Amino acid sequence: MDLEMVMQELEALGKERLKKMYISNGAREPLFGVATGEMKPIFKKIKYNQPLAEQLYATGNYDAMYFAGIIAEPNVMTEADYERWMDAAYFYMLSDYVVAVTLSEADIAQEVADKWIVSGEDLKMSAGWSCYCWLLGSRPDSEFVESKLAKMLEQVAATIHEAPERTKYAMNNFMYTVATSYLPLHDKAVAIAKTVCPVEVINDKGKSKLISALENIQKAEARGKLGFKRKQVRC
Template identity: 40%
Template sequence: MKLSEVMQFLADHGDERTKATLSKHGAREPFFGVKVADLKKLVKKTKKDHHLSLELYKTGNSDAMYLAGLIADEKQITPETLEEWVNGAYWYYISEFAVPWVAAETTFGRELALGWIDRPEEGVAAAGWCTYSRLMAINEDEDLDLDEI
């Protein structure tokens, strides 16, 4: 799918009640208030799409940024891109979910998590902790540094 098609889907599936709720919790314009269930319908269509995920995140639209995290290819994304993403994650929906899910699936997720945890920005530090906890959830115990944890 093209960026324009995805953005049209998001616009068409925006829900005013969802938008009002997300707004109360920190989302800000631009966004449509798309339900996660509707975003997952798009994931089925797009699958992993590295290029599209980069385009979506750059829109600054919260719905698009969240979707970017769902379709990002952890094998292609770079530490530099994830640094850009975490720095642009202005509310917890992005900083505690979208970015950490992608970061934890990369080969460099641990290093990013440890660096972010020590950052003074609350959202970045939260992204670090969420990435770190996700690493513990998706890896076998024997693959973890239990002394570090």
């Protein structure tokens, strides 16, 4: 399948209801409003194809950019490629659920995510923290340095309340993911969550809400989900 054929299939799967929902979350035209699960049959036809992924991502169409992440080849992409994708990720559903997810399957994931976390740019920081969440939730504990993750938890404790809004969400999720998917630091993550939660976040319309990693950790513990690891990150 070439670019034109994929775009035609995506357009045929678009739903106005989903399009409106994506726009309400920050997506902008062009987009079709395709449910992510509806993309699986197209993926089965194509499998992984980095050149096509690059063409799709370059369209600026949200659904095409999302599908690009599904068919991308993470270890074919260089750090410069991830930076380019990140620069085009104009809202969190692209930064955290396309770019960060794709990066999490690459060998250079931690190296790139570390740079994004200290970038000072909200979506980059959010993507960096989110990448660690995807990593922790799918890779063996042996791939991480406990002292490094402990320092990251301390960084969350010291900075989350002053962090940019999307970064707050990602940091909150980092506390939750460490507590549930990296058991060597479960107790430390819970203790820090107790000191910082709830966290106030303010949306684009100026409305405030409270988020709490602690509540979600307690729910996961009650369901017996501690130690949870995904078999794969991408669909």
